[in-house]
Amino acid sequence: MRSLAAFLRLVTPPDPYQALFLFGAFCLFISPQLRCFPIVPEYAIAANLSVYQSWLRFSVSARLPIFFSGAAAFFFCFWPGSHHLRRILGFVLLPAFVGFIALCYRFIYLAQRPDFPHASVPQAAPHNEAWAISTVWSLGPAVHVIFVGLVLVLVFALRLALRVSSLPVCLTPLGHAVPDHEAVWQHILVFVWISIVCISAINGVTSALLWGFYSLITRLLHFRSFPPQLALIIAASTACLAAIAAWAVGERRWTDLRRFTRLPEIKFMLLGAVFPIAIQMMPGFVAYLADRIHWAAYEFSTLAPPDFVSYFDSPKLVYLWYLIGASFEEIAWRGYLQPHFIQRFGLQRGIFLLGVAWSAFHFEGGLPEDGRRLRGFSHSRFPPQLLHCYELCPRLACIAIGINLACSAHARAK
Numbered sequence: 103m104r105s106l107a108a109f110l111r112l113v114t115p116p117d118p119y120q121a122l123f124l125f126g127a128f129c130l131f132i133s134p135q136l137r138c139f140p141i142v143p144e145y146a147i148a149a150n151l152s153v154y155q156s157w158l159r160f161s162v163s164a165r166l167p168i169f170f171s172g173a174a175a176f177f178f179c180f181w182p183g184s185h186h187l188r189r190i191l192g193f194v195l196l197p198a199f200v201g202f203i204a205l206c207y208r209f210i211y212l213a214q215r216p217d218f219p220h221a222s223v224p225q226a227a228p229h230n231e232a233w234a235i236s237t238v239w240s241l242g243p244a245v246h247v248i249f250v251g252l253v254l255v256l257v258f259a260l261r262l263a264l265r266v267s268s269l270p271v272c273l274t275p276l277g278h279a280v281p282d283h284e285a286v287w288q289h290i291l292v293f294v295w296i297s298i299v300c301i302s303a304i305n306g307v308t309s310a311l312l313w314g315f316y317s318l319i320t321r322l323l324h325f326r327s328f329p330p331q332l333a334l335i336i337a338a339s340t341a342c343l344a345a346i347a348a349w350a351v352g353e354r355r356w357t358d359l360r361r362f363t364r365l366p367e368i369k370f371m372l373l374g375a376v377f378p379i380a381i382q383m384m385p386g387f388v389a390y391l392a393d394r395i396h397w398a399a400y401e402f403s404t405l406a407p408p409d410f411v412s413y414f415d416s417p418k419l420v421y422l423w424y425l426i427g428a429s430f431e432e433i434a435w436r437g438y439l440q441p442h443f444i445q446r447f448g449l450q451r452g453i454f455l456l457g458v459a460w461s462a463f464h465f466e467g468g469l470p471e472d473g474r475r476l477r478g479f480s481h482s483r484f485p486p487q488l489l490h491c492y493e494l495c496p497r498l499a500c501i502a503i504g505i506n507l508a509c510s511a512h513a514r515a516k
């Protein structure tokens with residue numbers, strides 16, 4: 103526990119309010135990907151589909167400035183300069199407040215309409231301040247995280263005004279860590295910000311270009327056997343990010359590329375193959391084990407035992423196309439950026455912070471797809487918090503395993 107506490111002190115800012123500001127920026131940033139509508143039956147939505155679609159379009163538009171404020175807060179966290187308070191007030195708090203007030207006002211207005219599907223809103227209650235607060239709060243996790251993010255950013259802005267906190271965010275320096283060249287490090291921070299904030303825009307541009315290329319080839323050559331579009335979009339987007347990472351690291355880009363694209367030792371190649379397969383098979387194995395125990399306890403003499411093979415899917419060859427994007431992603435993060443993080447922050451702390459930035463890179467792309475059950479209107483027998491923990495725990499386990507393996511491999515290479 104002492105070593106864990108010491109490590110947490112190393113990877114968190116000395117000023118705890120800077121960590122709260124980072125968490126507030128995270129809340130604002132992810133708000134467009136969370137549910138922003140009361141949990142109602144599907145038949146209520148189908149009966150008033152036009153009203154629901156109108157609110158959905160408005161809520162997405164109103165949360166765009168909130169997303170911008172979260173992205174700006176991330177940028178100001180690590181970028182040196184002066185007038186931090188003006189930047190936070192003008193580029194973080196102001197657009198976030200405008201979007202939040204627009205959401206609240208619009209939904210309170212719609213909630214008074216009889217054709218608006220809002221079964222979880224207390225319609226019979228008198229229309230006073232308590233009714234307005236409960237109505238807005240029923241919108242779900244999007245409004246909750248926006249409110250928390252605004253409060254945390256406002257508290258930090260007050261501390262900045264009183265000159266008891268400061269920016270940019272800094273960590274406790276290590277004696278044996280060698281700082282990188284500041285110009286290179288600023289370029290790396292720009293790359294991290296672009297990869298976190300602009301990945302959706304990059305995906306949109308590449309998908310439009312790929313769709314145009316597919317249409318042109320189809321009309322000219324009548325050729326229709328194309329690779330899956332999503333895999334190529336991911337490959338093109340991550341290739342762009344790898345090119346930006348190569349620009350960020352400066353003149354060492356080609357030397358680093360030749361160094362980290364060499365074939366590793368056999369045992370590390372086996373570890374790289376065994377761990378993803380084991381993680382992919384773990385849910386099926388746990389389900390089989392639970393069904394086997396249930397069969398042995400209650401159905402031993404009445405039913406046949408569960409079939410072990412039926413709990414696992416055979417790999418699909420189409421997934422091999424995704425290895426292209428994964429390779430570019432590894433080149434950008436693990437190849438180009440990891441040595442600079444380790445050089446600046448030390449071995450374990452550098453790899454941990456790189457893992458945090460790499461995880462943030464998947465905020466925009468990973469949360470909407472994996473969290474669709476949390477944002478949807480289906481009534482699961484499990485609470486959304488348990489579903490979220492079910493989806494999050496394997497990721498955290500993979501991050502912990504990756505940190506330990508990366509530390510061991512880097513130490514071995516040294």
